[in-house]
Amino acid sequence: MQPGDILDEWQFTVEAGKVREFARAVMQPDWATAEVAPPTFPMVASAGFVERLVTSILALDRSRTVHGEQAFAYARPIHAGDHLRCRARLVSDEHKQGRRGGTMRVVVTEIEYTDRDNGDPVCRETMTSIEKAATSP
Amino acid sequence: MTLSPLEPIEFPPLTRTDLVRYAGASGDFNPLHHDHDFATDAGLPDVMAHGMLTAGLLGTALTRWFGVGSLSRYSVRFRSPVWPADRLVARCTEIAPAPDDTGCLDVTAEMVRAPDDIVLSGTARIRRSAIISASGSVP
Numbered sequence: 001m002q003p004g005d006i007l008d009e010w011q012f013t014v015e016a017g018k019v020r021e022f023a024r025a026v027m028q029p030d031w032a033t034a035e036v037a038p039p040t041f042p043m044v045a046s047a048g049f050v051e052r053l054v055t056s057i058l059a060l061d062r063s064r065t066v067h068g069e070q071a072f073a074y075a076r077p078i079h080a081g082d083h084l085r086c087r088a089r090l091v092s093d094e095h096k097q098g099r100r101g102g103t104m105r106v107v108v109t110e111i112e113y114t115d116r117d118n119g120d121p122v123c124r125e126t127m128t129s130i131e132k133a134a135t136s137p
Numbered sequence: 138m139t140l141s142p143l144e145p146i147e148f149p150p151l152t153r154t155d156l157v158r159y160a161g162a163s164g165d166f167n168p169l170h171h172d173h174d175f176a177t178d179a180g181l182p183d184v185m186a187h188g189m190l191t192a193g194l195l196g197t198a199l200t201r202w203f204g205v206g207s208l209s210r211y212s213v214r215f216r217s218p219v220w221p222a223d224r225l226v227a228r229c230t231e232i233a234p235a236p237d238d239t240g241c242l243d244v245t246a247e248m249v250r251a252p253d254d255i256v257l258s259g260t261a262r263i264r265r266s267a268i269i270s271a272s273g274s275v276p
Contacts, residue, residue, distance in 0.1 A: 018162075025155075025162035026193035027148055028200065036205045039196035043189050047164030054167075062167060063179035067188040071212030077205070126212075 007057055007088045007109065011116060012045040016080035037078035040070075042125050046111050049088050050127070058093075058107055060131045068106070068128035075121040083116035091126070102133025142202035142229040142244070147251070148194055150224045151186055159190040186219035191257045195248050198227030199261050207267030209241060213259040217250070224251040240265035 001007075014037060023031035026038050043050075054060050078084075091108035098104040106128065113123040140146070156170050168175040169185055176184045192213040199208060219225065231245035241262050248257040 022162040022193075025159040026190070026197045028197045038193060039199065039208050039211045040189055040193040043163050043165070043193075050165070062169065063175075067215055069212065069214050070189065070192060071210070072208075073210050074208055 001057075001090055001093065003090055003092050005090045007090055008049050008052065009085075009087045010049065012084045012086055012113075014041075014045075014078055014080055014082040014084065018044060019080045035080050037080070039072065039074075041078055042072060042111070042113060042123050045084055045086055045113065046088070046125060046127075049086070049111070053088075053109065054129070058105075058129075058131075060105070060107075060129065061134070064132040064134065066130050066132065068130045069126075070128070071126040073124045075123065078113075078122060082122070084113045084122060085116045087112045087114075098133030100133065100135075102135075104133045105131040107131075140201050142232060144202075145229075146198045146201060146227045148225045148227070150222050151219065153184065153221050156184060156186055156190065156221065159187055159193070163187065163189065165189065181218075183220050186221070186223070188213075188215040188219075188257070191215075191219050191225065191248050192259070194225060195227050195246055195257060195259050198229075199244070199246065199259075202229060203244070203261075203263045204267050207263050208261050209264050210262040211259065212261075213257055215257055217254065217256045219250065219256050223256075225249070225256070226251050235262055240268070242268060 019037050020031055020034050022041055023034040023038050088111045091110050093107045095103050095105050108128050111125040114121055160166055160171055170187050173184055226249045229246045233243050235241040235243045244261045246259045247255050250256050
């Protein structure tokens with residue numbers, strides 16, 4: 001697995017009910033009528049991929065893996081009814097010396113969301129996952 | 138209604154139900170966030186809130202300050218874990234013109250565990266069109 005490699009590709013339909021369910025979960029006061037997806041909604045489209053990434057593609061130990069950083073760049077807001085094409089790439093996968101000894105692993109992935117119907121960019125999501133060093137027995 | 142960005146937004150104390158609701162809505166079923174035995178076996182004192190729940194709450198605050206669909210960028214760094222019963226407050230700490238001369242605004246914001254423990258720091262860029270339509274509410 002090399003930086004730049006495509007890790008996965010999939011499609012995602014933005015359902016109105018899901019937008020409202022998510023808006024409620026992030027405590028948006030107008031969740032019941034939301035049509036525009038909340039800023040972090042792309043996480044819904046990437047949840048299945050992230051699960052595969054952690055459990056099988058990278059096979060990280062979940063009990064010591066933390067989410068370091070998350071970034072979104074939006075070409076436009078996501079709306080209920082959008083059909084998204086999603087492509088995940090590996091940006092970097094590095095092993096570093098942990099602060100308390102051992103080796104920690106820092107993995108950066110990027111997901112590009114484009115409009116399935118016209119190919120226009122919608123959003124780019126960058127995620128940093130950190131698998132902390134295993135504690136010595 | 139758009140609030141003034143200078144007005145902190147306080148969320149109700151987090152409940153385990155809030156964590157489960159976020160798990161279902163987001164599809165993130167990492168057991169650290171809902172399975173108490175799994176969490177304590179992993180050395181945690183309790184189930185831990187999803188980092189992206191806290192990031193989502195700050196996203197809600199940004200939307201309330203600057204309007205729906207107003208963000209062109211949003212990024213967060215997770216500083217400290219969040220637990221059930223934590224009382225989170227979103228604060229906007231800085232607003233400045235974006236350096237790229239596009240007329241956008243760059244915003245620095247943070248989520249604090251009351252009274253003063255920063256659990257997440259965020260930056261966002263607000264679209265010019267959103268600033269124009271909300272003019273009067275943005276200083």
